[in-house]
Amino acid sequence: SHYEGLVKQKTKVIMDLKLREEHDIDKMMSMEKQLMFLNEIVYKRSQSIQTIHMMAPKVPTYNGRPTFSNPRYLKQAQSEIPCLYAFPYDQSTHANRLILDGEETLALERES
16 A cells, blocks of 8 residues: 555656646747747848848948039038038149148248
């Protein structure tokens, strides 16, 4: 009778462990499904952001500044803020890059 009680208790513990293991396996499977679903959402979101970026109209720029499709707008912007569009000297040649104000330097040389 004592032996039968121990056997019943042992079988009950084994059954409880099996049920708990099955429950844990089911829980892990559902978590894996949820993780796959969330990963798919993140992937699709990053893809849509990339697609939006690729399909967005490109703004033409020159040296990081927006260009003007209509020259009239450039003239208007130059009249409003002339310091942004004023080029005191031509930097296209290497010699002029070293001279800060070529015309001013020549004028001072003529005066002296």
